[in-house]
Structure formats: structure tokens, C-alpha cells
Amino acid sequence: MRYLVQRLAFYVFTAWAAITINFFIPRMMPGDPVQSLINRYQGQLSTQAIDSLRTLFGLDQEASLWRQYLDYWGNLFDGDLGTSFTYFPTGVSEIIGQSMPWTLSLMGITTIISFLLGTGIGVYAGWRRGSWLDGMLPVTTFLSAIPYFWLGLIAIALFAVQWPVFPASGGYDNGLVPEFSWDFISSAIYHGVLPGVTIIVSAIAGWILGMRNMMVSVSAEDYVLVAHAKGLPERRVMFSYAARNAILPNISNFALSLGFIVGGTLLVEMVFSYPGIGYVLFQGVGAKDYPLMQGVFLFITLAVLAANLVADLVYLLLDPRTRREA
Amino acid sequence: MALQATETAVVAGEAAEAPRRDRLRFLRNRKTLIGLIILGVFVVLAVAGSWLAPYDPSARSDDLLQPPSLDHPFGTTQTGQDIFSQILVGTRGVLVVGFTAAVVATVLGVLIGVTAGYLGGVGDEVLSSVSNVFLVIPGLPLIIIVTSLLPETNDLTIAMVIGLTSWAWGARVLRAQTLSLRSRDYVQAARATGESTWRIIVFELLPNLTPVIASGFIGTVIFAVLAEITLAFIGVADISHWNWGTVLFWAQSNQALAQDAWWWFVPAGLCIALLGTALSLINFGIDEFINPRLRSEGRPDRSVRMRVGFTPVVRAPRDETTTRKDTST
Numbered sequence: 084m085r086y087l088v089q090r091l092a093f094y095v096f097t098a099w100a101a102i103t104i105n106f107f108i109p110r111m112m113p114g115d116p117v118q119s120l121i122n123r124y125q126g127q128l129s130t131q132a133i134d135s136l137r138t139l140f141g142l143d144q145e146a147s148l149w150r151q152y153l154d155y156w157g158n159l160f161d162g163d164l165g166t167s168f169t170y171f172p173t174g175v176s177e178i179i180g181q182s183m184p185w186t187l188s189l190m191g192i193t194t195i196i197s198f199l200l201g202t203g204i205g206v207y208a209g210w211r212r213g214s215w216l217d218g219m220l221p222v223t224t225f226l227s228a229i230p231y232f233w234l235g236l237i238a239i240a241l242f243a244v245q246w247p248v249f250p251a252s253g254g255y256d257n258g259l260v261p262e263f264s265w266d267f268i269s270s271a272i273y274h275g276v277l278p279g280v281t282i283i284v285s286a287i288a289g290w291i292l293g294m295r296n297m298m299v300s301v302s303a304e305d306y307v308l309v310a311h312a313k314g315l316p317e318r319r320v321m322f323s324y325a326a327r328n329a330i331l332p333n334i335s336n337f338a339l340s341l342g343f344i345v346g347g348t349l350l351v352e353m354v355f356s357y358p359g360i361g362y363v364l365f366q367g368v369g370a371k372d373y374p375l376m377q378g379v380f381l382f383i384t385l386a387v388l389a390a391n392l393v394a395d396l397v398y399l400l401l402d403p404r405t406r407r408e409a
Numbered sequence: 410m411a412l413q414a415t416e417t418a419v420v421a422g423e424a425a426e427a428p429r430r431d432r433l434r435f436l437r438n439r440k441t442l443i444g445l446i447i448l449g450v451f452v453v454l455a456v457a458g459s460w461l462a463p464y465d466p467s468a469r470s471d472d473l474l475q476p477p478s479l480d481h482p483f484g485t486t487q488t489g490q491d492i493f494s495q496i497l498v499g500t501r502g503v504l505v506v507g508f509t510a511a512v513v514a515t516v517l518g519v520l521i522g523v524t525a526g527y528l529g530g531v532g533d534e535v536l537s538s539v540s541n542v543f544l545v546i547p548g549l550p551l552i553i554i555v556t557s558l559l560p561e562t563n564d565l566t567i568a569m570v571i572g573l574t575s576w577a578w579g580a581r582v583l584r585a586q587t588l589s590l591r592s593r594d595y596v597q598a599a600r601a602t603g604e605s606t607w608r609i610i611v612f613e614l615l616p617n618l619t620p621v622i623a624s625g626f627i628g629t630v631i632f633a634v635l636a637e638i639t640l641a642f643i644g645v646a647d648i649s650h651w652n653w654g655t656v657l658f659w660a661q662s663n664q665a666l667a668q669d670a671w672w673w674f675v676p677a678g679l680c681i682a683l684l685g686t687a688l689s690l691i692n693f694g695i696d697e698f699i700n701p702r703l704r705s706e707g708r709p710d711r712s713v714r715m716r717v718g719f720t721p722v723v724r725a726p727r728d729e730t731t732t733r734k735d736t737s738t
Contacts, residue, residue: 093541096542097541101546104546112558112559224693227685228682229682233657233674243666244666339545342544343632346547349549350549350642354661365643373558376557379550380554383547384547
């Protein structure tokens, strides 16, 4: 229990830190980005958008920094992240709300598949050290060194342009309206295959390698030797003794690498014009839409924090030692 | 990976301090050697790339969108620019940003990680929380936001942004390793003989942390290169300055995919992957150096397949705790 409370306190602290960083980043930037934006849009920005920008950059001089900070928190609790001007007059929170399900489902499914598959292969590769699976390691290294987005480009070139089996962009058929129907869902799955496979292929190498190395370390432990000596079937020793212990560090690594996975997924979405958070961020970056970018960053950070908390809970379930010390 | 290296490094620490000090042993690892050779080629290209390049990378010509040929080994772009020259000239930017960012991150990581691990107490709590916060906040989105807010971006500012946001991993690993070194006998002895804290840290601890620092450094270079190329690709970084990401940016914005111009984006991607592989190979070498168990090239001709415990060892009689652990599993 103490472990859980400690972790919770840490996440609350980190969430506070992330929100505060998000508050200060635009204020620490040199120059006057608002003026340059107004010039850039040449009068196309509404007064409301300019106001929201001034608040974001802390340029409404009459308010003190502390006052601004409190206002910022107040707006946050109202779910008000400012107004986007690429999608004017839609609010940032609404845009994020629309794109969130796409990212969550794409990333959730691909992450689970690549974790399970990669860990499974890693268990075998580590157990049969020196077998042909070790020969695959350089290949996986190479794959993991490829940026996600480039693999996405290659996937489009091969499977959408050369052999047009899958659509090159979008999340569903243009003719369909997002709704809960078989037509729409099947179209969404069809559009999700290529981005999904891209993410799995680039992410899986890390899991294989991490699990393989942990298996190698764990299989030299005394308890594995004893399990063998007792004459237990090899499968049982491999899964219930070695893999069960080796998977623990892999889960904490999983939590830590979530940030990287998120970054990669955002890029894949940009390449495939997939209607998720990454694509929204890309649009925001292109148009210098600061409120949108900030909102997306805040949302991503909080989502990663939540995922970390889940990983911690799983760890708690899997490792009795963290429970006993309570 | 890096995390795991530390945990085992503690166990394998004794092995690293073998009586026979062989400084070239590190190079005899085939993986490391291949990695270093590839990296060396890229370093040469980074230095000499702009002289070797047959054309001015930005110069337009009449050969529009040509596939690879003898004149243009990697083909040309829509405006007739030579892609081979763009890649050659771009190598420098990639490596400079990658290594500068990694130096910044490593210095910060060593300062924060070693200090936290050695001092302990409240200082440790504060520094660890700060690095944990940075560890959990997703790096790439943060880098994208900060860079696009900056009024002007060049290689140096990008390297600084990446370096300042990616030190946390190294700090965490170093803190753990320092904690385990701190209670070793030789450090206790040094403290007892009245060595100053700084002397202990610099002369007693740091040399033993070198492999961990090196592996963290290489890991950060990989991350920084990917981050920088990503920034260029999405158009946040200065796109008039050539690097591999800029090549991909122009390929993407000119619809190279739809025009079937594979030569426009394949070479840059392969270069990134090759550089990344080289750096990972070096890191595997370091990991295997720290943790000899990970070495897989044993005797290829061995006839007995070992199931567990890779060397037959005569074990001391088990104490009770081990036995209990075994039966309860």
C-alpha cells in the first residue's frame, strides 16, 4: 500500500510539474511571438484569437505572474485550453476530444501487440541463447534504428502506391460518417492496418532485445537450476520460473519507454494523415498554432502519466515483493 | 536496455576488474568493431562531405526527377538538385547536433546522477524527483513545442534543446550505479584516509562509471539524431540548412511517394538506420563488456546443448534463504 501511495504522490507531483512547465514555456521564449503571428496572418486573426494568444504568452500586462498562473489553473479545470486558430473557432479541448479516440485505439492496440509479441520472441531468444534467433538480433537492431515515420513512408510507397492494397492516408472512407456501424468500423480497421503494422515493426525490436537480455541473466539464477534439477518440464521452467522473473524489469522499461512510443506514434500519424493527436499537432506546428500545440502537449503528457500509473499497478500485481513490504 | 545494464553491472563489476588489464579487449568484440567502422565512415563524411559532394546541394539543374544514374548516384529531385550531394553535405549537421546534444545531456546526467547517488538524503530526493519528472514527460513532443516557439532555430539551438530535455535517463542509471559503488570497500577506504568528496567522485567513482556513461552517451546520440531528423522532417527546424531530415521534408512536401520517386527518400532513411545501427552495435559491445553473460558468440562447435547455467560451476552449499525461494516459486 505504501508503494502505491508513493507512486500516486509522484504522479500528482509530475502532473503538477508538467502543467507548470507548460505554463512557463511560452513565457520564457525570447521576442514577441504574438506580434510576429499577427503579422504573419495579416489581419486574419480575430480579436478573440489575439486575446487568447496574449493570455497564453502572458502578455496581458495588467495581471501579475501569480494571477496569470491561478487563471491558467482555473481555465484548465474548466477544460478550457484556449482557442485554436487553425480550426477557428473550435476550442482546443474539443479538437483534442475528437482526435483522441483515434490515437488511443491505434496506439493502445499496437503497443499491446508489439509488447506481447516482442516479449514472447525475447523469451525464446534468451532461452535458446546461441540459436538461429540470435542471428536475427542484428536485423531487429537495424529495424529499431529506423525512424518510425520513414518506415511509414516506405510502407506507403510499397503497399499504397506500388501495390495499392491499403489506403495511403486517412482514418476512414471519406464517404462515411463516424458512427457505431459495421461499415464504419471495418473501414477504420482497414485504414489502420498500415500505420499499425508500421508501429509494431519499429517498436518490437526493443522488446525482443530487452526480454532476451533479461532472460539470459535470469536463466543463470539458482532457482532456475533447481527447477531443472527437480526434473520439471522445460516449458514450465522457461515460462513459470525464468520468464516470470525476467518480465518484471521489462515492464518498468515499458513504462519508461512510453514517451518514446508516443513520439513515434505521433510521427506515424503525421505521415499517414491519420486523424489522431499527432496529425493535429502537425497541423498546429505548421500553422504556428500555439494554443493547439500547448494543449496537445499537455494532453499527451497527462496520458503518458496515466499509462505509467497503469504499468505500476500491473507491476504491483505481478511482483509480490512490492506488496509484502507494505 | 541501459537500465538493465546497470543492474547487472553491479554483479559483473568484479569481472571488469580482471587482473590482466587489456585495453584493446573492448575492440576485439566484433559488434563494436563493425559499429566503430561505420561510425568512422560517417565522421569522415561529416568532415569532408561538402568537398566530396559533386554538386551544390541546392543548385537546380535540368535533370528533373531522374532515377539514380552514374551522374547522380542517388538521383535528382523535382527541381533537379542532386540528392547524393544533399546527403553528403547533410551528414555534418546530423552528427554535430547528435554529438553536441549528447555531450550536453551526458554532462548534465553525470552531474545530477552522480551527485544524487553520492550525496543521498534530501538532495538525492530532490534531484531524483526532478529527473523522474523529465523521464516521464514525453521528450519528442516537448522538443517540438520548444523548438517551434523559438524565434530562430539553428543546429546549436536544436542541439541545446535536445540535450537539455534528454539527460534524465542517463542521470537515473548513473544514480543507481553510484549508489552501489558508494558502499564498496575502496570508496570507504578512500573516505577513511581523508580524501575530499570531489576527489573521491572524480578519481574513485568516475573511472568505474565510464562504461555506463559511455553507453548512456551513445544512447543519447541515437535519440538526438532521431529527434533532430524528425524536427527537420516536420519542418520545425531550419529547412534551408541541409541534413537528412531536410531531404525527407522536401521529398514529403513534393509528393515523392505519389510520383514513385523512391530514390528521394530511401537513401536518407538508410543512412539514418545505418548510423543508428552502428551506434547500437557499439552500445551492445559496451553492454557485453559490462555484463559478460550477454556475449552470445561462444564456441560454435559445442556438441552439448547447455540448457541453463552457461558454465558448469561447483556451487557452495545453499543457504536456507535460497532454498526457500526455490520451492516457493
